[in-house]
Amino acid sequence: MNKSGNENRSVRNTKRKLKEALMTLMQTKPVNAISVKELTELADVNRGTFYLHYSDIYDMLHKIEDEFFVEFEGVLNNSTPSDENDAIMYMKEIYTFLKKNEDICRMFCSSNVEISFFNKLKLLIGNKCCSVWESAELQMNRKQTEYYNAFIFSGSAGILQHWLDNDLAESPEDVARLVAAIIANSAKSFLVVSDDIRSEPVS
Secondary structure (H helix, E strand, O other): OOHHHHHHHHHHHHHHHHHHHHHHHHOOOOHHHOOHHHHHHHHOOOHHHHHHHOOOHHHHHHHHHHHHHHHHHHHHOOOOOOOHHHHHHHHHHHHHHHHHOHHHHHHHOOOOOOOHHHHHHHHHHHHHHHHHHHHOOOOOOHHHHHHHHHHHHHHHHHHHHHHHHOOOOOOHHHHHHHHHHHHHHHHHHHHHHOHHHOOOOOO
C-alpha cells in the first residue's frame, strides 16, 4: 500500500477511535460536559491529533451528523415506492442502512443528544413522505399532510428506538414489513377519519 493509502487508513482509524469514545461518554453525560481531554484520553489519541480534524467536540459531533445525513438522504432518495411490495424493499434498504450505522444511531438516539439531529431527521422524512403521498395520489391537504407526517416521524423514531433497545433482534426486512404495513393501513384510516381537519383545499 502506498503512503497515501497508509495515511488514509490511519486517519480513519483515529476518527473511529474518537467516535467510539464519544459514543461511550455520551451514554452518561451531555455533549457540553465532555472535554477534549477526557475524550482523547479515552480514545488513546493525542489532543494535537484531535485538533487536526476537529475544532472542538461540537464540531466533531456535527461532522459525524453531516456524514450520516448525506448517506441517509441518498438512501431515502434512491427510489420512491409505488406499491406495498416496493415499500417493503424501500424500507428494507432504510433499515439495513440504520443497522449498518447502529453505533451512530445509538449515539444520536441517546438522551444527551442535541435536538437538531431530530429536526434534520424530521425534515428529511417529511419531505420524502410528501413525494410518496403525491406518487400514491393520496388526496391530503396541507394540514392533513402535516399531521400525518408528524405521526409517521414519531412512529418511525419510536420503532427505531425500540429496535435498538432490543439489540436489533429483528432483521431489517422484518422491521421493514412491519413499518410498511403500519403506514399502508394507517393511511387509509387517516383519510377516512380526518375529514374534520379538511379546512382547506387539497393541494
